Amino acid sequence: MSSYVDATSGAVEHCEAMAALHADLAETYNKVANLCRQKLWHQLTLTILPFVSNPANLRTTSEGINSFLALYDKVVTTVDKKLNSLSLARVASSVADSLIASDGTAAKAVLENLLTQSVRLGAPATLYVESKLHLLILNLLEQSGGELEKSQLQTIKDSLKSNKSKLQEMNVDTSTTMVYSSHYECAMKYRKAVGPPEAFFQEALAYLNYTPIDQMDSPHDFAMDLSLAALTGDRVFHFGQVVMTPILNYLEGTSESWLMEFMHAMVKGDVVIFNKLSEKYAAQIQLQPALVHRAAAVKEKITLLALVNMVFQRASAERTLTFDEVAERIHIHLDQVELVVMRALSLGLVEGSIDQVSQTVEVTWVMARTLTQDQVKDMSSRIGEWAVKVSKTADYMGERTPALFA
Secondary structure, rough: OOOOOOOHHHHHHHHHHHHHHHHHHHHHHHHHHHHHHHOHHHHHHHHHHHHHHHHOOOEEEOOOHHHHHHHHHHHHHHHHHOOOOOOHHHHHHHHHHOOOOHHHHHHHHHHHHOOOOOOHHHHHHHHHHHHHHHHHHHHOOOOOOOOHHHHHHHHHHHHHHHHHHHHHOOOOOOHHHHHHHHHHHHHHHHHHHHHHHHHHHHHHHHHHHHHHOOHOOOOHHHHHHHHHHHHHOOOOOOHHHHEEEEEEEEHHHOHHHHHHHHHHHHHHOHHHHHHHHHOOOOOHHHHHHHHOHHHHHHHHHHHHHHHHHHHHHOOHOOOOHHHHHHHHHHHHOOOHHHHHHHHHHOOOEEEEEEEOOEEEEEEEEEEOOOOOHHHHHHHHHHHHHHHHHHHHHHHHHHHOHHHHHH
């Protein structure tokens, strides 16, 4: 007599029981049961993953257990060796997320238990689960309003550092993009907790690069945090990297839309608009501690960007600026020009020299930037003018030295 026992029999029974208990989800549970019977593991994954990723599908079992956790324990773990490792990791992460509000310990246990199988999971899935586990810990911290112990923070920091080096060895393709996304989401959350804002800004940009906006939990909150980090972060001057993405659109029409206006003012290096916005939104600014505490640094930043834009808008042969021109353009006193230019030189925003005798600044290089559409149009126009000059010069030389152009 055969002693074979079908490991999926318990999974099928669970799904049938849940289908009877929750009629509105019966179709999905019956489908899962049938896929288990037919041993169609890939199709099973494609059914379960979107199901547990949608909070609207969350219920309880007859015993009062979280239905996603029950599905994971009764179905997924019984066939986990048959499933794609990264898909398994994503299912586990969604199940853990569903537990955060009710049982943080159980949520962590789901991911911690899966990590004990890291050898079988492989590098991409293991990195994904580690990132999601640490992100979950940080979210629980934020939810409780407590503070992580230094040892916990150090563990997360060390893991992020180690995983980043592993990511650099991994090939980026459609199947691993989510691994990068989860890593940078965790790194971003860590930096939001411990700072500084410039570090958060860099991690957030990387997260934005690997994550479709429609897959973010809250694009509005992300846009707000990214804008504040850009405005207050030390040595953050590449505002075009943010403005040229659709993310700021999520601030439009909200009570934080004023941040979008400040970001555009920074890109243009427009001190006049910046000052008007500062007066108009003084009350909103006072509600943002980062902007209040870093007010002087933000003011310096718009002044430096005004200088950068002034240089950028000049033709390369016309970049000798008088102190008077600089003072008028960036709205500072004449006796402050030299200090501002020296600051720009020290930060690597421009290269050149100052002539104190003639009261001029000769700029030989200006930092590369991500340009807005208006700035691209302006550059295109200048390139066109340059091309005309080159053509005229060639014609002139051809007329005077025909032998060289024969």
